[in-house]
Amino acid sequence: MNVHLMQTGKVQIDRALALKEKGWHPAPYTGLLRSSKKKCWVPVSTYLIEHQKGLVLLDTGWHEDIRTNQRKHLGTLAHAMFKGVLPVGESIRELLHARGYSEEDLDYVLLSHLDADHVSGLKHVQGASSILVSREEWAVANRGMRYNKTMWKGVPLVTFDFEESGLGPIGKSYDLFGDGSVTLIHTPGHSRGMFSVLLKTSRASMLLVNDTGYSAQSWEELVVPGITVNEKQAKQSLHWVQQQAKQVDYVFANHDPSVKPMTITL
Numbered sequence: 001m002n003v004h005l006m007q008t009g010k011v012q013i014d015r016a017l018a019l020k021e022k023g024w025h026p027a028p029y030t031g032l033l034r035s036s037k038k039k040c041w042v043p044v045s046t047y048l049i050e051h052q053k054g055l056v057l058l059d060t061g062w063h064e065d066i067r068t069n070q071r072k073h074l075g076t077l078a079h080a081m082f083k084g085v086l087p088v089g090e091s092i093r094e095l096l097h098a099r100g101y102s103e104e105d106l107d108y109v110l111l112s113h114l115d116a117d118h119v120s121g122l123k124h125v126q127g128a129s130s131i132l133v134s135r136e137e138w139a140v141a142n143r144g145m146r147y148n149k150t151m152w153k154g155v156p157l158v159t160f161d162f163e164e165s166g167l168g169p170i171g172k173s174y175d176l177f178g179d180g181s182v183t184l185i186h187t188p189g190h191s192r193g194m195f196s197v198l199l200k201t202s203r204a205s206m207l208l209v210n211d212t213g214y215s216a217q218s219w220e221e222l223v224v225p226g227i228t229v230n231e232k233q234a235k236q237s238l239h240w241v242q243q244q245a246k247q248v249d250y251v252f253a254n255h256d257p258s259v260k261p262m263t264i265t266l
């Protein structure tokens with residue numbers, strides 16, 4: 001199995017969005033009333049998995065609309081919190097084309113959760129055979145201020161149910177191909193339905209934690225993301241990642257600035 005670690009540009013965030021801070025500020029991760037020195041640029045990753053049973057994309061990164069009409073694409077609230085940049089050649093459509101693929105070649109698009117930087121590019125890959133989101137995530141998708149439902153409007157999403165497998169921090173996972181090679185492990189906390197992806201072959205293994213943590217520091221020091229729907233679960237999920245990190249060959253977080261685009265064969 002080949003795993004392409006790709007980046008669809010970057011996002012500028014307040015560092016309290018990546019690593020939760022305690023202090024006077026009620027919501028430092030918004031970046032409002034915060035010094036520009038606390039802002040940082042981090043990559044927005046997406047992963048293409050060439051598996052013998054199918055072509056799988058994990059998260060979609062930024063849509064090309066980010067280049068021309070960011071405020072409208074993100075919505076005013078999100079636009080006040082973070083900015084995206086998407087250089088030419090780095091949208092998921094362009095990244096797939098550069099590797100000889102089109103959206104119709106994708107057997108699965110997996111959405112780790114529904115934050116804008118993960119689903120913005122969804123309409124570039126809506127021709128995929130199956131676009132999966134967990135039932136827990138979908139239950140809150142169209143409620144509240146956090147998610148931007150225009151990003152999946154008209155796109156046929158399919159919900160899946162985690163199974164009581166005993167795997168992961170709360171014992172729930174979904175085995176994509178039924179052979180243990182691609183397992184979606186429920187790692188809630190940052191969002192309700194968030195999952196990490198465990199890839200396994202007879203030779204090697206890789207854990208893609210998505211936004212369960214923002215970098216190795218997150219799980220080494222158990223620092224949860226700035227936004228959590230359940231802080232206790234977020235910690236439990238990071239603790240599980242910390243244990244896994246000792247066993248698997250690779251662990252990657254979506255927004256880790258130290259991770260560069262590359263292809264790894266497992």
Ligand SMILES: [Zn+2]
Nearest residue numbers: 115117211254
């Ligand atoms: Zn993210």
